[in-house]
Amino acid sequence: MSSDGSWPDRWNHIRKMLERGGPLAHPEFEASTKNLDGLQMLRILVVGAGGLGCELLKDLALMGFRNIDVIDMDTIDLSNLNRQFLFREKDIGKPKADVAAEFINTRIPACKVTPHFKKIQDYDESFYQSFHIVVCGLDSILARRWINGMLVSLLTYEDGKLDQTSIIPLVDGGTEGFKGNARVILPGLTACVECTLDLYPPQVNFPLCTIAHTPRLPEHCIEYIKVLLWPQEKPFGEDVSIDGDNPDHLKWIFKKSQERAQKYKITGVTYRLTQGVIKRIIPAVASTNAVIAAACATEVFKLATNCCHTLNNYVNFNDTEGIYTYTFEAERNEKCPCCSQIPQVLSFKEDAKLQDVIDYLQENASYQYKSPSITTYINDKQKTLYMTGIPSIEEGTKGNLKKSLCELGLLPGQQLIIADSTTPNSVVFKLNLGSEMD
Amino acid sequence: MSGSISPSKPVDKSNKYDRQLRLWGDQGQSKLEKARICLINATATGTEILKNLILPGIGSFTIVDGHKVSGEDVGNNFFLEKSAIGKNRGQVACELLQELNDDVLANYVDENVEDLFQVNAKFFSTFSVVIATDLNERTLLQISSYLWSCKVPFLHCVSYGFIGYMRIAMPVHTVIESHPDNALDDLRLDRPFKEFRDLCDACDLGKMNVKEHSHIPWLIVVYKYLEIWKNKNNGNIPKTYQEKQAFKKLIRSGILLNKDGNPEMEENFDEAIRNVNTALSATKMPDDVKHIFEDPECINIVNKSEPFWILVRAVKEFVKSEGEGFLPLRGVIPDMTSDSDSFIRLQQVYRNKASKDVEAVNKHLQNVVSNLSIPCIISEAEIRNFCKNAAFLRVLRYRSISEEYNSPSTIFLRQMAQRVEDEDDDLVYYVLLRAVSRYYLCYSNYPGIYEVEDDIMNLKSCVTRLLQQWKITCSIKDDLIHEFCRYGACEMHSIAAYMGGCAAQEAIKLITGQYVPFNNTFIYNAMKQTSVTVEL
Ligand SMILES: [Zn+2]
Secondary structure: OOOOOOOOOOOHHHHHHHOOOOOOOOOOOOOOOOHHHHHHHOOEEEEOOOHHHHHHHHHHHHOOOOEEEEEOOOEOOHHHOOOOOOOOHHHOOOEHHHHHHHHHHHHOOOOEEEEEOOOHHHOOHHHHOOOOEEEEEOOOHHHHHHHHHHHHHOOOEEOOEEOHHHOOOEEEEEEEOOEEEEEEEOOOOOOOOHHHHHHOOOOOOOOHHHHHHOOOOHHHHHHHHHHHHHHHHOOOOOOOOOOOOOHHHHHHHHHHHHHHHHHOOOOOOOHHHHHHHHHOOOOOOHHHHHHHHHHHHHHHHHHHHOOOOOOOOEEEEEOOEOOEEEEEOOOOOOOOOOOOOOOEEEEEEOOOEHHHHHHHHHHOOOOOOOOOEEEEEEOOEEEEEEOOOOHHHHHHHHHHHHOEOOOOOOOOOOEEEEEOOOOOOOEEEEEEEEOOOO | OEEEEOOOOOOOHHHHOHHHHHHHHHHHHHHHHHOEEEEEOOOHHHHHHHHHHHOOOOOEEEEEOOOEOOHHHHHHOOOOOHHHOOOEHHHHHHHHHHOOOOOOEEEEEOOOHHHHHHHOHHHHHHOOEEEEEOOOHHHHHHHHHHHHHHOOOEEEEEEEOOEEEEEEEOOEEEEOEOOOOOOOOOOOOOOOOHHHHHHHHOOOHHHOOHHHHOOOOHHHHHHHHHHHHHHHOOOOOOOOHHHHHHHHHHHHOOOOEOOOOOEOOOHHHHHHHHOHHHHOOOOOOOHHHHHHHOOHHHHOOOOOOOHHHHHHHHHHHHHHOOOOOOOOOOOOOOOOOOOHHHHHHHHHHHHHHHHHHHHHHHHHHHHHHHHHOOOOOOOHHHHHHHHHOHHHOEEEEOOOHHHHHHOOOHHHHHHHHHHOOOOOOOOHHHHHHHHHHHHHHHHOOOOOOOOOHHHHHHHHHHHHHHHHHOOOOOOOOHHHHHHHHHHOOOOOHHHHHHHHHHHHHHHHHHHHOEOEOOOOEEEEEOOOOEEEEEOO
């Protein structure tokens, strides 16, 4: 047995693939006994230690990777145990990243998983730059966009030419019930997350007037309690907002929702539905997570070794009726606000209000910003036009929303610097002002 | 030798299984918790399948495996450890898998499947599903034929290099809740039922203020204008594109005008116009269901008929009589702009009609049962659920693996010659996998286990002989044969994990009777992340 706790024949399965060439291998592949060492040196970052993350860690560790970091800000909940197989009942409440890493490190000798019980935003360029490949198993589009923006921002260009060595490939997976998708992104070369934002449909909310005045579905009743009654009655105290994991909160909402439903003769308010609406629960099973994580792990293995061509570049999976996969090449958006290197232009009429700009940035399919903040330079001095997040500044700049761009002193060609939670770096827009909009 | 590990204290199951209960409900879960699964051979693919069945909470599993753990087994299998090398593979895997879920009973049998089958074939007939990995052709045919005769679902799964393969074999599988992704609503605007007509007729659009007028559900709006249309068009509803356009225009003309003569914002009218195309599509008997009605099992109901077929027969009788050629009403309407009262009243009309249909079906059911003089064990809730899903019923008839090997489908052979030469068709990997098992029969080993180049010619001749046996002329690229020799029967973990996810979900479909399993062969190509399903 070797000194690192390994044993003879351990890697026989993957060594067949790494030490033998073939006409279907990637043209740059060279069969060699050194390929395994090369693979073991690589640093891989797994983003998320949930349903996909647990699977990814296992898959990567058994595919020979031994330098893996995992980052996740969540702690373990009972409802995770039907699929997040590295966690047990005794682990409930502990950080997912820590428990997952320890399990893998114990089960798989010489594999070193380093946990980070952190938000992805807690780390900067220098952290993300230290990895060779990043693989995402997230349930949040926002976090996915942020990681994508981070990897794009690490690209370097010389005389407008992309430096290939600055590319950190991103393999991304997502699941929802029996549906899932996996994709390979070579930032700067192939379609990035922002190029294809239309693949992630924006969340649909019930109109407020339906919830308030004309409820028809049990969901409308639950939303009413959540959006209108809770802030009004403050049932658990002045500053207590709804905690979907607090059974007392859920029970109160459930009871009130039932009352409202009864008033309107609406049937179907159940505790399970209440929980689903309040926590915006997405159904999840072990099998879909296993499939999507495995597809991602296979792609990481290919990227790391060149033993085969990688997925080009997107696959959808659905096994409600038989097993269906659809593979296609997602195309780059030539004007992608994230990866195109093309200056972004915002065209508005002079009398448009700042609010109109904010609305546009939130609603336009290729931006879909969450809560954009806008700053600019007037006479070389930085001026905050609108900013959320810091209450005092938000209060101080709120008045600007009603002002027209002209009143705010903005000129044609003005640079607007937009910051948003979907991107780690702010995006510079050129303002195109006209009396008539094109 | 065999053993078992028993589960400990219960936990809050509705919370623990919450995320999957939203997919298959308490009904599906309770079937899952009664399921007994047998896994033949605890390979990486095998344990990954079991993992994805143990996590959602099957009743019990039994691993049959006579192999001793090798160094390479531990290398690709998460449920084996270095310290287990040399020990019985089934036992070690059983212990590590059991840790995943205390609710699940775990067993193993330390015997080769061939030996166990010779002395006690009946053992295998006691399971809900039998799943096998790493079987040679002879054992595969023996076991699958036996299970076929016992009507026990059988699932065979293989991970080979970058290729995955899976086969389901069982005589027949029926599905009530198939959960189709894009089902059309069952609204019957082309043949409105009396209670709906009465509701609509009681509503006078002309006597309403703007607020009331803009809160009438679009179903009623469409009905109203359809009546006007029919009066002008000899009782016919709009059918052609032009007619539908004209009908939309007619609806639009009903939007109230404000003081300045401009149309009010009436979202319900917009919805009505948007829904004209789907709402006017004729109510139809789905072809699948028509087929099911003609199935011999529906026509010849006997004492031993499954509840599914008795229900099919009752619904068929309903369609012939009260249904006037159509299925029981589903009784569900989509959400639409409306005031609460109007919507609830409309919803109630649909629900009541559906209940009435359920009652009628129940009468036919009692008739069918009393003719057989057997007690009726079907509950009202089951009848209701059946009627609600009547348009989505599925009956899958499979071919056995013996049939596939001994008398390949002629349709399949006809397509084959063409399809294996198509670069984008993964069916070619089926031929290669069959050639590999033939190779194993000839040489007692897999191609490329030791040397790649030396085995290419032999694998090629296996391919050629297979194609000759099928009497098809086509050529399989040398590159693919070379790639298969490169694999040397390796089982990469990520391929095993992918197939483990797919196979487990198919087993869950077979157990719960919900969602639709594939029929009957699935091939996964991890090189391109593509797949194909064929009926062989
Ligand atoms: Zn982009």
